[in-house]
Amino acid sequence: MSTALTQNSVPTTASWQERVRDKQQRILSDVPPQFVHPELRFSDTDARDVLDLPTFSNDNPARVVHVPEKYLSSDELAITALKAEEIPPAIAAGTWTAVQVLDASTHRAAIAHQLLHCCLSFVYPQSRAQAEKLDADFARTKSLVGPLHGVPLSVKNQCRIKGTETTCGYVTHLGERDAEDCLLVDIPERAGAVPFCKTTSSVGCMWGESINNIIGRASNPHNRVFTCDGSSGGEGALIGFGGSPLGVGSDLGGSIRTPSAYNGLHGLRPSSSRIPYFNVLNSMEGQEIIPSVVGPMARSTKSLQLFVKAVVDSQPWKWDPKCPPIPWREDFAADIRNRPLRVAFLHYDNYVLPQPPIRRALRQLEALLRKEGHDVVPMFDKELDQKRADQFGSDVCTADADEDVQHSRDLSGEPKLPLLPPKGPGALPPQPMTLRESWAFAMDRMNYQAGVLWAWDNTASQTKSGEPIDAYITAVNPSVAHIHGEFGRVRYKGYCATANVLDFSACTLPVGKVDIAANPPDLTLTTDANGNDIPAPQCDRDRWIRENYARNHKEYDGMPLVLQIVAKRWEEEKVLAISEVVDGLVAKADGL
Amino acid sequence: MSTALTQNSVPTTASWQERVRDKQQRILSDVPPQFVHPELRFSDTDARDVLDLPTFSNDNPARVVHVPEKYLSSDELAITALKAEEIPPAIAAGTWTAVQVLDASTHRAAIAHQLLHCCLSFVYPQSRAQAEKLDADFARTKSLVGPLHGVPLSVKNQCRIKGTETTCGYVTHLGERDAEDCLLVDIPERAGAVPFCKTTSSVGCMWGESINNIIGRASNPHNRVFTCDGSSGGEGALIGFGGSPLGVGSDLGGSIRTPSAYNGLHGLRPSSSRIPYFNVLNSMEGQEIIPSVVGPMARSTKSLQLFVKAVVDSQPWKWDPKCPPIPWREDFAADIRNRPLRVAFLHYDNYVLPQPPIRRALRQLEALLRKEGHDVVPMFDKELDQKRADQFGSDVCTADADEDVQHSRDLSGEPKLPLLPPKGPGALPPQPMTLRESWAFAMDRMNYQAGVLWAWDNTASQTKSGEPIDAYITAVNPSVAHIHGEFGRVRYKGYCATANVLDFSACTLPVGKVDIAANPPDLTLTTDANGNDIPAPQCDRDRWIRENYARNHKEYDGMPLVLQIVAKRWEEEKVLAISEVVDGLVAKADGL
Incomplete structure (x- = not known):
């Protein structure tokens, strides 16, 4: 399989509207076609809970039948019910392969996007190749490559993944392709994670609702009249829907914690630079008085621990000048438990x-x-x-x-966007x-x-x-x-x-x-x-x-x-x- | 003995010249009179080495006789030859008392000031009371209060000591009295150190020569035609002369290391906030992109280790928001030695x-x-x-x-001061x-x-x-x-x-x-x-x-x-x- 991603078909010199139209058409273009269900429609006014994949009838909007099996196989439902920390042991036990896990997550994430407008890019060709490599390595060595082996990882669209667009919610970055991964993609990847999609945010990651000129609003899977919040709202909606077991958001004033709260998740706002921000795009870059931080969002505390420990154990201070050399201190946790x-x-x-x-x-x-x-x-x-x-x-x-x-x-x-009241x-x-x-x-x-x-x-x-x-x-x-x-x-x-x-x-x-x-x-x-x-x-x-x-x-x-x-x-x-x-x-x- | 320090005799509303005249008359006024030798004169043109306390003849300037005993007793010479790390064991062994150590240092520091213009304040009444208390505690408990027991500590005049003036080289702060100690005075004190004088710097600690409108230039004890450098030049000259076994400077672009080099010392520029800066006065406060740091200057590597370990062991991150919780890691040192x-x-x-x-x-x-x-x-x-x-x-x-x-x-x-070339x-x-x-x-x-x-x-x-x-x-x-x-x-x-x-x-x-x-x-x-x-x-x-x-x-x-x-x-x-x-x-x- 080629790992090439679909390229923009209009140049970066085109009007912003043309660039956005092109982008909207491309968001799901790297996802296998069988994962896309055109009958699923986004809404920001439908108050019904979409968590259990209701079957919608456009003819009779009042009729709701929760039949997740219509869209996802029982295997896919089982896999996407796993918490991040359950995935590597399940792969080690031979219950699932990394490819199965990736495919199930990609399928459910594509559905999430169709219902909630929570994603901006899928990197399926690349992530599929990574998952295949993990499976081949495991078949050969019978051991996991690292603590995140086979865990699909979604990232807020500030995180650079080589070959993808990192927009931070701005139209101007459409069509610009990242030259390399940021540390926060590279490090989990080396620990076995499979970065598989990039999620939406507010414009410039500066607003408590995920709305931008690229995809518009993203909705809350628990009730689409509510926002999934922002700025890491795409992560919130996606993980809340079960489309990803683990994601990375950023937080300058609650942008990890509020989407976590609104979507029913565990989210960690780490202290600055405990998790490396290097080469993650942001607004107001260089503003260091109260810095934005990056951190994980997931469906359990253990998922957060797994991620932070894996990142800290990689000694990010070797490459990110901001990271203090504070190792993962298991004794802090042991003390608390006892x-x-x-x-x-x-x-x-x-x-x-x-x-x-x-x-x-x-x-x-x-x-x-x-x-x-x-x-x-x-x-x-x-x-x-x-x-x-x-x-x-x-x-x-x-x-x-x-x-x-x-x-x-x-x-x-x-x-x-007319967001901020003038007074x-x-x-x-x-x-x-x-x-x-x-x-x-x-x-x-x-x-x-x-x-x-x-x-x-x-x-x-x-x-x-x-x-x-x-x-x-x-x-x-x-x-x-x-x-x-x-x-x-x-x-x-x-x-x-x-x-x-x-x-x-x-x-x-x-x-x-x-x-x-x-x-x-x-x-x-x-x-x-x-x-x-x-x-x-x-x-x-x-x-x-x-x-x-x-x-x-x-x-x-x-x-x-x-x-x-x-x-x-x-x-x-x-x-x-x-x-x-x-x-x-x-x-x-x-x-x- | 009263611990009150001599107060300014002109108000802070007086002209800068009057305030400076008043200050110059006060610098040695808190030092016991027998430690002051009016025949010793400052110079910034005399190329002779003053390290060994030359006897000067104003009648015959060419005549130099090094007779340190004229000014310092053999006990004082022995004490001021001690490195910081040798002082607590000497007190523990009963060789010297904290009062003897303080007095010898104060005497030699007063001489240093007369020859080099390196000090701005002595806090003898306070430091004497501290030394007496240390001796009383030791007499009672037979144990040292901490790793710096009885070590006289000089500090750059950015460090606040309750009741003293902290000028940072500016005339405006003359007559303003510190309401409390900064952490970097408080912490060593709790470890047994005796802060005893405050040293000069460049104006605002922003120049590589210690020159200001309060005391003018400070000279280098190895050869007074040379500057002792800056901004922590007062510390450099004082410690270089033997007037203090341990001092604290600050470094934004070499202000600890260059005075250490010019005066033949060991000086450490720690990484930012390994040593707490909280409540230390500075120019451009709040400039955090390349922050000024504080660190020790002394006559041996062991002195620096003693000081940094004592400060880090106090867990300064409990009080200084900038300090990372990195404990003193003896294993780093052991690894290097082996x-x-x-x-x-x-x-x-x-x-x-x-x-x-x-x-x-x-x-x-x-x-x-x-x-x-x-x-x-x-x-x-x-x-x-x-x-x-x-x-x-x-x-x-x-x-x-x-x-x-x-x-x-x-x-x-x-x-x-006409220092910086306009182009x-x-x-x-x-x-x-x-x-x-x-x-x-x-x-x-x-x-x-x-x-x-x-x-x-x-x-x-x-x-x-x-x-x-x-x-x-x-x-x-x-x-x-x-x-x-x-x-x-x-x-x-x-x-x-x-x-x-x-x-x-x-x-x-x-x-x-x-x-x-x-x-x-x-x-x-x-x-x-x-x-x-x-x-x-x-x-x-x-x-x-x-x-x-x-x-x-x-x-x-x-x-x-x-x-x-x-x-x-x-x-x-x-x-x-x-x-x-x-x-x-x-x-x-x-x-x-």
């Missing part, structure tokens, strides 16, 4: 109140941890000051007054920061970080063991999810951006699904459904987030309910071990 | 040729290492591209077109970089770093063991030293700044003294003293550096000869272990 956790809960950050199901889940998880003998101490919410962190995050995203993003748009002539929080400043203003900003941010570190250290006085807390647990976002186009109104990033500003390790923790019967809307803005007082809204975004839950109450039914665990900087082993422990408790309790 | 070193030599960077004694020392050291069975492989001088690194270093120092430094000068009205390399740009230009700069720098890392990794193909080199060895500067006022002409920073741009671990290695009989000037610009071809000058600075050695040949006699060892990022244990090994070889060979 004693009571020390945690604090941030139920509310004194600025924006999470929606009722999130508040309830946090209360229930806190009770569960206490009941199981873990040490829960008060949260230092004052020093954490998420409102301030939200402002830092917003300021860094608008530091250049959109010049860099506009420059990239100008290169192709693509229009600006209010997060609105563009009239001028870029000067260099000295950016230095003052960096100092403010460092002093903020130090204040939190010192408050964290002081929690030692509250715990039973006299040691500081391991982590705090909170919402990922105040919203369970939001409907397409709503991000401009609800984009309070405090719960996520705090970890970015602090450069802390943070992961998402799915704890169940929203049951609207158990989670009615608040009665008023100051009284919850049980008649208990709740804090009055502190800002418009807070009010809108509350109103959204009340107004669209029925839509939320069955949406994923996901919390966040935050540990200190460069403590990825620790935060994932905590996730493992809490996962286990939640499973034992049969959900919250 | 096998042949793998090194490359950079004799010449294809841009500026080191002066003859440095070239000879590098050749001799290479021959010695080969003879002793170490593995010496070719240097990747092309990828290292020091000319480019020098430009990066220069660009970062002028990024804001001097706005920040000028702002600090304006606060007091102090005049700009040529390093001259100020007309405008600060824009934010986006600074981002492009950060990307260029990262790509440069990556190119070097990859070249470094490729040295594996050249070594006997198939592993990459441990380090490369080169000049600290092309000049052995330079005369006061010459920095503007000779300031090629390529040999030093490369480690800053790469954020590599680099230390200085004294290998002897210049013997001008063995190191005659080159015959011509293209022929050395032996008639061998040398590369023609590539730029004015190269020519001036060569001419300096020829013109001032006699002055260089007896000046320290110091080389540089450079290991990769965050490999402080390794670079110091290499220094230890090479130190031993040089000592065994009785000098180069």
